[in-house]
Amino acid sequence: MNGSSPNRTLVRLSAWSLLPSVGFIVILWWFTQPSVEGALVRFVNSMLTSFTLFSFMLLVVLFTYGDARKRPIAPMVGVFAMVAISTGLTVFFLSQGDFLMEANASVRAQYLSNIIRFGTTVAAILVSAVVVGGTLLASILNSPPKVIHFEEE
Amino acid sequence: MEEAMQAFVFFWLAGLVFLLGSLLAFFSKEALRRKAGLAMTVVGFVSLLATPWTLSFSPSSAFGHLLGSVLGPSVLLAVGFYQIAFSGHVPVGRLSKQDRLLGVVMVIVGVVWFEAMHWWSLTPTYPSGVNPYWLIFWPTMLLFGFATATGAFAFVGVVGDRRLREQRLMLVVAGFFLTLMVLGATSDGPSIERERFVSELLLSAADLFGVLVGASAAVVLFFLVVLVYERQQPEPTTLAPPTAEQLERATATVAHHISGGKEA
Numbered sequence: 001m002n003g004s005s006p007n008r009t010l011v012r013l014s015a016w017s018l019l020p021s022v023g024f025i026v027i028l029w030w031f032t033q034p035s036v037e038g039a040l041v042r043f044v045n046s047m048l049t050s051f052t053l054f055s056f057m058l059l060v061v062l063f064t065y066g067d068a069r070k071r072p073i074a075p076m077v078g079v080f081a082m083v084a085i086s087t088g089l090t091v092f093f094l095s096q097g098d099f100l101m102e103a104n105a106s107v108r109a110q111y112l113s114n115i116i117r118f119g120t121t122v123a124a125i126l127v128s129a130v131v132v133g134g135t136l137l138a139s140i141l142n143s144p145p146k147v148i149h150f151e152e153e
Numbered sequence: 154m155e156e157a158m159q160a161f162v163f164f165w166l167a168g169l170v171f172l173l174g175s176l177l178a179f180f181s182k183e184a185l186r187r188k189a190g191l192a193m194t195v196v197g198f199v200s201l202l203a204t205p206w207t208l209s210f211s212p213s214s215a216f217g218h219l220l221g222s223v224l225g226p227s228v229l230l231a232v233g234f235y236q237i238a239f240s241g242h243v244p245v246g247r248l249s250k251q252d253r254l255l256g257v258v259m260v261i262v263g264v265v266w267f268e269a270m271h272w273w274s275l276t277p278t279y280p281s282g283v284n285p286y287w288l289i290f291w292p293t294m295l296l297f298g299f300a301t302a303t304g305a306f307a308f309v310g311v312v313g314d315r316r317l318r319e320q321r322l323m324l325v326v327a328g329f330f331l332t333l334m335v336l337g338a339t340s341d342g343p344s345i346e347r348e349r350f351v352s353e354l355l356l357s358a359a360d361l362f363g364v365l366v367g368a369s370a371a372v373v374l375f376f377l378v379v380l381v382y383e384r385q386q387p388e389p390t391t392l393a394p395p396t397a398e399q400l401e402r403a404t405a406t407v408a409h410h411i412s413g414g415k416e417a
Contacts, residue, residue, distance in 0.1 A: 009311055017304030021296060024331065025358045028338060034352045039359040046363025047370075054371035060176045065379070082374055112165075116216045119168070120286045121293050121360050123220065127227050128298030128330075132305055134234025134260075135326055139319050141241035 041102060046121070048090040049114040055083045090114075156210060163200055163207040164217075171197025205279065215279050219286040222277035226266035233259030271337065276344040283344050292350065292357040295334050300361075302327035 029036070059080060066073075095107050104110040174193025181187050200207075202224070204217030236256025240248035269275040271291055277284040306323040309316045337350040395403070 013304060013307050013311065016307030017300050020303045020327070021300040021358070024299070024334070025296075025355065028334075028351060029355060032338065032348075032351045034348060034355060036352070036355050039356055042356050043359040043363040046360045047367040048363075050364040050367025051371050052367075054368045055375070057172070057176065058371060058375040060173065061180060082371075082378065086371075112213070115168075116213055116286070117289060117360065118364070119216060120219065120289045121357075121364055123223065124290045124293035125297050125361075125364075127223065127230070128294045128301055130227065130231050130234065131298055132301040132323070132326055134230065134238065135322060136305055136309070136319060138234055138237040138241070138256075139322050140316075141238045141243060143242070143318065145242050 038102065044093070045102075045110075045114045046118065048086070048093065049111075049118045052083065052086040052090055053115070053118060055086050059083055160208055160211050160213065164204055164211070164213050167197045167200030169197070171201065209280075215284050216286050218279040219277055219284050219290060222270070222284070222287070223267075223290065226263040226270075229259045229263035229266065233257070233263060268333075271333075271342050271345065274343060276342070278344070288345070288349070288353045289357060289360070292334075292337075292354040293361060295330050295337070296354065296357055297361060299327055299330035299334065302330060 059082075090111065091107060101107075101110055102113070104113050170193050174190045174195075174197055177190030178187050178194055179190075181190060198220075201217045202221050204211070204214040205221070208214040208217075233256045236248060236252045236259065239246065240250065240253035240256065266275070270277065270287070277287040302323050306320050306327065309319045309323060313319065334354065337345075338347055338354065341347050342350070
């Protein structure tokens with residue numbers, strides 16, 4: 001690994017991951033000026049759904065953690081509370097007028113629609129990860145083996 | 154069966170079984186639980202795939218239709234990359250050159266198949282128009298692929314040593330995704346017009362950013378909960394330092410192992 005500090009490395013990786021995409025989106029928006037009505041609603045719905053579902057998945061992961069630590073109850077209670085709070089927040093925001101409502105008749109329908117959209121996003125993420133990760137792995141494993149030259153003592 | 158109950162059993166329960174099964178299959182240490190998890194994953198996934206038939210009355214079945222539509226090219230890509238990767242310089246279980254060739258063909262067919270779903274008549278159509286979830290899937294895949302490729306370019310530069318070839322390859326992949334997005338934004342496809350594609354791309358960006366923020370918040374809170382729990386744990390008891398007799402016995406054992414059982 002290069003000699004830079006972990007924080008600088010993290011910032012560099014995040015910048016390379018986010019900035020080109022954000023730049024492209026801004027340029028695209030600038031040139032095409034499309035209607036972005038609903039983007040904020042999509043963002044908030046996606047954020048709340050992602051938080052709730054990730055909390056739920058992490059709660060399941062805690063079963064493994066509990067096996068290892070022999071006393072699983074305390075952290076599970078904490079994360080269970082987290083899931084309950086996030087679900088409560090989502091339902092609360094959805095029931096506050098039409099702010100988070102899209103083309104759905106009820107809060108429940110909107111919540112279920114958010115979950116399906118989240119599933120679609122995750123499927124797209126997985127396929128693109130297969131393409132990028134597969135290309136990288138195939139290239140690394142097909143490179144000629146590197147020879148390490150030791151300096152003579 | 155009542156429609157709501159049908160939707161619950163064949164879609165939502167199936168989704169839950171799929172999710173729990175995949176978590177169990179990935180994270181469980183016991184072989185039996187892993188096998189049960191795998192079986193649950195398969196059952197849940199098949200039930201989701203079958204929703205266009207089992208829940209044809211419900212709009213949610215469009216999601217099952219999308220999964221079925223992208224399953225073919227996705228499997229081709231995954232298996233193709235596996236074949237190419239493991240026919241390379243791997244010490245054990247190397248695949249043959251024919252397998253690599255087959256892998257290359259599978260990847261090309263997978264990519265062309267996905268392209269044909271936007272640029273040709275293979276666009277997922279359900280029930281009568283373009284599948285609404287395809288309009289989320291395709292731009293999200295392109296945008297996330299672009300972000301991942303640029304991120305991987307930096308990652309390889311940070312952790313890799315003399316990996317210029319891989320860095321260039323990641324730039325090529327990023328360029329490929331970027332080109333597809335630019336083409337989609339500037340040219341009409343047979344089923345999706347460019348204005349539609351651009352607005353769906355921007356909404357996908359909002360979705361992805363929301364997922365990123367929500368997931369990060371959940372992970373941070375999860376670590377905080379575990380951290381607080383771990384901090385509350387009592388300190389492990391400190392053992393007394395070894396006595397001279399124990400040290401002598403340890404030295405004799407180590408010497409015995411080093412000499413292979415022979416007297417020194």
